[in-house]
Amino acid sequence: xxKKDLIFDISALTDTGIVRKNNEDSVLVLDSDEVxxxxxxxxxxxxxxxxxxxxxxxxxxxxxxxxxxSETLSDSLKQDIQLPPNFLIKQAVxxxxxxxxxxxxxxxxxFNMGTTVTxxxxxxxxxxxxxxxxxxxxLLRKGRIHQLTEDHSxxxxxxxxxxxxxxxxxxxxxxxKIYRCLGISTEIDVDSYRKVGGEDWLLLRGGDTxxxxxxxxxxxxxxxxxxxxxxxANGAESACRELVRLANLNGGEDNISVIVVRVISASAKSFFxxxxxxxxxxxxxxxxRDPLKQIPGHDRIGVKTSNTEKE
Numbered sequence: 419x420x421k422k423d424l425i426f427d428i429s430a431l432t433d434t435g436i437v438r439k440n441n442e443d444s445v446l447v448l449d450s451d452e453v454x455x456x457x458x459x460x461x462x463x464x465x466x467x468x469x470x471x472x473x474x475x476x477x478x479x480x481x482x483x484x485x486x487x488s489e490t491l492s493d494s495l496k497q498d499i500q501l502p503p504n505f506l507i508k509q510a511v512x513x514x515x516x517x518x519x520x521x522x523x524x525x526x527x528x529f530n531m532g533t534t535v536t537x538x539x540x541x542x543x544x545x546x547x548x549x550x551x552x553x554x555x556x557l558l559r560k561g562r563i564h565q566l567t568e569d570h571s572x573x574x575x576x577x578x579x580x581x582x583x584x585x586x587x588x589x590x591x592x593x594x595k596i597y598r599c600l601g602i603s604t605e606i607d608v609d610s611y612r613k614v615g616g617e618d619w620l621l622l623r624g625g626d627t628x629x630x631x632x633x634x635x636x637x638x639x640x641x642x643x644x645x646x647x648x649x650x651a652n653g654a655e656s657a658c659r660e661l662v663r664l665a666n667l668n669g670g671e672d673n674i675s676v677i678v679v680r681v682i683s684a685s686a687k688s689f690f691x692x693x694x695x696x697x698x699x700x701x702x703x704x705x706x707r708d709p710l711k712q713i714p715g716h717d718r719i720g721v722k723t724s725n726t727e728k729e
Contacts, residue, residue, distance in 0.1 A: 424543050424624060426462065427680040429654035433662045435634060436670035442469035442476035443632050443675040444484040444533075448492060455498050455541065463491050464538035464677050466553050468632040470599070471522075471531030479518050479533040479601050486514040487537055503539055504610040507548035511535060511600070511608045518601035532601035536567060536630055538679075545620040545628070547611040551599045554636050556644065557619050558627040563645040566614050570598035593637075624683025627657075634672035638665040654678040 428449055434441040448463040455461070467483045469476030490510035499506065514535070522528045534551025547555055547566060552574070555566040568574065572595045576582045582590060600606060614620055622628075627648050639647075643664055651657035657678045665674045 423684040424622065425682050425684075426460075426540075427654045427682055428462070428464075428678070429658045430675075430677040431658040431662050432675040433634075433666070433673065435673050436666050438671070438673060440474060440477060441673045442471075442474075442480055443467065443634065443673040444469070444477075444480035445675040445677060446484045446488050447677055448488055453495060453541075455495055458541050460540075460542060461495055462538070462540035462679070463488055464540070464628070464630050464679065465535065466630045466632050466675050466677060467533045467535045468551065468553050468634070468673070468675070469531065469533040471528065475522075475528045475531035476533065478521070478528060479531040480535075482518050482521065483511075483514045483533045483535045483600055486517055487511060487535065490514075491537075491539060503541060503544075503546040504548070504612050507537055507539055507546060508608045508610055511537065511548050511550065512606055515600040515606040516604065519604055522601055530602075532599040534596065534599055534632070538628065538630055540622070540679075543622045543681075544612075545622055547609075547614075547620070549609040549611070550606060552596050552636075553632045554630070556629040556631075556641075557614075558629070558645060558648045559619065559623070559625070561645070561649065563641050563648075564614070564619055565641070566611065566619060568609065569596075570609075571596045594633075622681045624681055626681040628677075628679040628681070629661075630677040630679075631661075632673065632675045634670075634674035635661060635665050635676050637672065638668040638670065638674075648678070651678075654680045 428447055430445050430447050432441060432443050432445045444467045446465045451460040453461045465484050465488060467480035469480030471479060487510040490513055491506060494506045522531045534553045536553040536555050537548045538555060539546045549567040552569040552571045557564045557566055573587045573590050573593045577587050639661060647660045648657050651660060658676050661676050662674050
């Protein structure tokens with residue numbers, strides 16, 4: 419399939435959940451068909467981050483990560499920097515890590531803050547992923563859902579070593595502990611992916627659906643529920659709404675953030691044509707505080723900002 423044969427239906431939501439008072443997650447989508455990279459017709463940046471640290475410190479950390487990573491990658495694409503995409507992602511995450519680390523040490527109220535981050539960089543039909551922590555990226559293809567990232571958590575290690583079962587992992591007392599996040603050290607080990615699976619799950623096809631989410635979703639919505647929701651949904655927006663609803667219905671004890679990217683082939687273009695009006699979001703960001711207030715247009719995605727910026 420030629421690159422120009424794919425179009426993208428994108429939506430994102432973030433929700434505080436039904437237990438916590440503050441939302442320490444951040445989510446951002448940038449999608450454009452105005453790209454400075456030679457030979458690339460369209461690109462997308464998809465980011466979710468789950469902050470930690472308490473007293474709004476986690477919210478500050480996740481906001482910094484989202485802002486620095488998106489701006490660094492956007493600038494690199496505009497300037498057509500001739501470096502491998504995976505290197506650009508690592509460079510951006512490392513820059514965010516240093517900023518979070520420095521700020522945490524300079525302001526006592528932010529001491530020990532940190533954040534996870536999962537970033538997807540799409541160049542036409544090729545996806546590249548950078549990942550730190552236990553937020554996740556998924557791919558739904560041909561009715562099967564695949565987890566594209568590996569959790570940097572204690573429970574994931576125990577599960578991988580066969581020391582606990584998948585059922586035991588769901589209720590393990592240490593299930594919320596992660597061993598890798600941004601902001602804790604001057605150095606950060608970033609997992610990067612340019613090919614996953616035997617058939618290369620990161621080379622996108624018409625009919626694929628990508629999901630990027632924090633653990634507030636993955637901990638309360640099973641892979642099977644995730645898959646079924648995506649298969650039922652009429653579009654990316656309805657999928658986001660239903661996934662958030664399910665997470666809250668199943669407990670909602672954590673903040674919930676999700677991005678859904680539906681890959682649509684040219685044969686479905688007539689169905690989707692009214693939604694293909696790309697905003698040059700490298701120049702403009704739209705902010706919403708209401709987790710279920712979807713801004714019209716699939717390119718104007720809700721972005722959670724700090725509590726100091728309330729509508």
